[in-house]
Amino acid sequence: MDDLIAQFTVEGRELVQQAADDLLFLEVNPQAKDRLDSAFRSVHTLKGSVGLFDFGPMLAVLHQAEELLSQARAGKIAVDATLIDPILAVVQWVDDSIGGISQSGTLSENQAAQAPRLLRILSGEMTESPDESVTTSAFEVPGWAMSLRKHLSGAVELAGLVAIRYSPHPECFFNGDDPLATMARLPDLRHLAVSLKEPRSSLETYDPFRCHLVIEALAGSTAAEAQAMFRLIPDQVEIVTLPTADEERPAASGQDINRSTAAKRSPTMRVDTARIDKLVEIVGELIIAKSGLLPLAAEARSTGETSLSRRILSNHDEIERLVGSLYAAVTQARMIPLEQTFRRFPRLVRETAGRLGKAVDLVINGDMVEADREIVESLFEPLLHLVRNALDHGFETEPERLQIGKPPRGRLNLSARQRGDQIEIEVADDGQGIDPHRIREIATERGLIARHQAADLSDEDALQLIFAAGFSTTSSVSDLSGRGVGLDAVQNSIKVLGGTVELRSVAGEGTSFILKLPISFSLSQLMIVEVGSERYGVAMADVIETHRLPRAAIQSVRAGEAFVLRDRTIPLLDLRSMLQLPPQQSTSHDLKVLIVQSSGEKVAIAVDAIAERAETLTRPLTGLLHGIHGISGTTLMGDGRVLLVLDIEELIA
Structure with a gap:
């Protein structure tokens, strides 16, 4: 399926849900201008998305619905059932249509055939409730609704009966809901069946304060009347108008029903990017905690606890493997x-x-x-x-x-x-x-x-x-x-x-x-260097090699210093002076230098010591530290200290 269609179906369902929520809220609070604006934006955005595809009937219907909402925002028409019911019918129709679009990439003929009727309803040419006609389909009657008919005698007229399946929220009692009382208020109730959502549990594990019921019923009321009863909990109920005898089709097999249900399940899930970013931060903390095990192993070995040191190192290796897998999974989730x-x-x-x-x-x-x-x-x-x-x-x-x-x-x-x-x-x-x-x-x-x-x-x-x-x-x-x-x-x-x-x-x-x-912001391989009592990180990617340089090999060149390495003259810089740290006399007879690449040329940088290597997540500078020359970010070490990561290219420039 085309990627644009896939994206449309994901975003379309979100917009449909938002519009439905706003319209249902407006039914109770018609003066809520912010929810009217939100419903208009959802329908407007949905119309714009539909306009990218050849869904002409859907575009026409949404345009008319948008026009009605626009008039309501301007105060030209009242926000009441006359406005809300037709647009809710449109929203439901779009939601049903998206299911078929997600599978075939096109608007089905069956769904497109309903567009003229919806347009007449929106324009006020039809006075009957659109809910019954739109939500009821003789071709999509689920098996549970058809099975309820067996509980009525054959002499009873079945045409037009409404089947209701109510699955109360487990916490409904705390919301003040009484599921059985709600069902009892249905007009012309013909049949009622109560069952458990899951197999019966033991008395020890049964929670009497949670609702575990599924309530099914047949009523002689219309679909619109039934929907009005459940308008505050539409996500907990299914309402289907049973077909007449000539509309009836062979019941779908259990396999077909399962396949249809599975097809409606979305293969994607929209997740706030902040949640994934939070996972990346947690992985960074795990990496820091993992690095802290190495000093513990060294300390245990220095005190003669060789066996303990080996166990710590073994756990370190296992945690390192797991953290690596977790980081790879989180990184993959961020890829688009x-x-x-x-x-x-x-x-x-x-x-x-x-x-x-x-x-x-x-x-x-x-x-x-x-x-x-x-x-x-x-x-x-x-x-x-x-x-x-x-x-x-x-x-x-x-x-x-x-x-x-x-x-x-x-x-x-x-x-x-x-x-x-x-x-x-x-x-x-x-x-x-x-x-x-x-x-x-x-x-x-x-x-x-x-x-x-x-x-x-x-x-x-x-x-x-x-x-x-x-x-x-x-x-x-x-x-x-x-x-x-x-x-x-x-x-x-x-x-x-x-x-x-x-x-x-x-x-x-x-x-x-x-x-x-x-491709992604991966873990940074850092070389830790020391200048006096300070420690800094240098990206391993910036370092070509390290070298121990005798002081006698240093030569003065113009205003600077250099040395010859493998028949090539290498300029020599001092990290202490680059960072504007106070000078310090050294009694050592040689220098530790990093050979780095800058503007296509090799440059040597003198440091006091080269310590360990580390694998970390580097965070960019923020707040008052943002934009400091020569510093690319910070990271936390295993001992809890903050390490500044140097931007070598910027320091040299």
């Missing part, structure tokens, strides 16, 4: 396809290209690649900048393309692919490309770089200038470009997500931006 972001671009490209007088075809590939929800949802803004940049600056007009021998319509590719634990998203156009010489000129004109520095840049490095804040190739400001905000924002947004941006361009042929991002 990129299609949820990509689907927003076809219409945007069509409209924007039309405004610019350009003909562009958008080709999307790999939209079913999955990534963490936060990453997918955060990608729209940077991709929007790249797409607009391609449409405004990348593509030539149709006459210009024909003049240089290109197809009249441009081609914009938006594609995604998975490579290991990363995703690559590419935005590529077959436009005019980027001229490095022009980039140098614009950068110097705008004061972003000195002219002699621009002249020394290679073409590849010159292209990177377009990521500088304030850079724009457009002299005039429009609603699309010219403000100098765009590609620098793209780079910053992707960096926050833990990714990078690559640019490839050939003048006259086109430009390609490649975003490389992690």
Whole structure:
């Protein structure tokens, strides 16, 4: 089934439920304007969703229902049964229709055939209650309702009888409900049967304060009268009008009934993302607690408790395995396809290209690649900048393309692919490309770089200038470009997500931006380093190697220091001075250094000591600490201390 249909059925059921709740509330409290507004929004949103598909009859019915609610909001019609009953019938019809749509992807002929009658009811052309006609179907009479007929003699007229199945909430007594008294108030009650929901339990486990009953009845009243009796507890009751003899169809087998019931069960469950985020936090706490077992094992071993130390380490390994499985499961629950972001671009490209007088075809590939929800949802803004940049600056007009021998319509590719634990998203156009010489000129004109520095840049490095804040190739400001905000924002947004941006361009042929991002925010492998009495975390991914460097090997180079490692000169920085900590004399004859990569070059960073490695969940800085230079986040260690995680690239820059 199409993913859009699947999403519609999930959201549609939520909107139907919200509309029904609001309408039932309005029946008791017609002056509740907020609930009237909520019902209108639900029907309006539902109509908008239906408009995406070829469900014409449903769209017409919802439009009429929306119009009635709009008039009620304006005070033109009263909020009473004349308004609520028809719209409740529509809501029930939509709910029934969604069940078929979720299986076949289309509105069934049987459901579509009811639309004209609903329209007449909504327009006031029919005065009879819509509930009976809409909620009753001779083709969908459940087995329990048909079985109740056996309890009446054959001479009794069965046509038009209403079958009711009431399953009171277990806590109904505490709500002041009396299930048997409620059933006794049904008009023209013909038959009543009471049974247990579950097999009889022992007297020791039976709870007399909870209701365990299922009450079934046959009554000569109408479905509308029965629904009025249960209007405050509609989720606890099923009401079916039994068919006449000529409408009767062969009873479905138990297997068919079970299959039908199973088909109505939704295969998905909407969960508040905050709950999943909370699970991630709990996993982080478990990881910290797990790490605390290692110091305990070392302490036990140092006191001679070798056997205890081994048992602690064994438990540590088992907990580590379980925590890893739990983290993988929670991470998987947060994964959604990129299609949820990509689907927003076809219409945007069509409209924007039309405004610019350009003909562009958008080709999307790999939209079913999955990534963490936060990453997918955060990608729209940077991709929007790249797409607009391609449409405004990348593509030539149709006459210009024909003049240089290109197809009249441009081609914009938006594609995604998975490579290991990363995703690559590419935005590529077959436009005019980027001229490095022009980039140098614009950068110097705008004061972003000195002219002699621009002249020394290679073409590849010159292209990177377009990521500088304030850079724009457009002299005039429009609603699309010219403000100098765009590609620098793209780079910053992707960096926050833990990714990078690559640019490839050939003048006259086109430009390609490649975003490389992690699939999920995984556990961080950290190397713990010490500077004086302070401890800091450095991402293992940033460290190429560690090295013990004799002080005699250090040489002064201009205003800094360097050393030679395997016939290559490596600049040397001191972490203490980078963090602006007070200087301290060291008596050691050698230095411990981390060899890291910065802007494509190897750089060494001196530390006082290299401690253990740790696997943790790193939290970004928030509050007063947000935006501190050189710090990417914090994490808790097994001993309860907070560890600052360094952003090495930012510290070096």
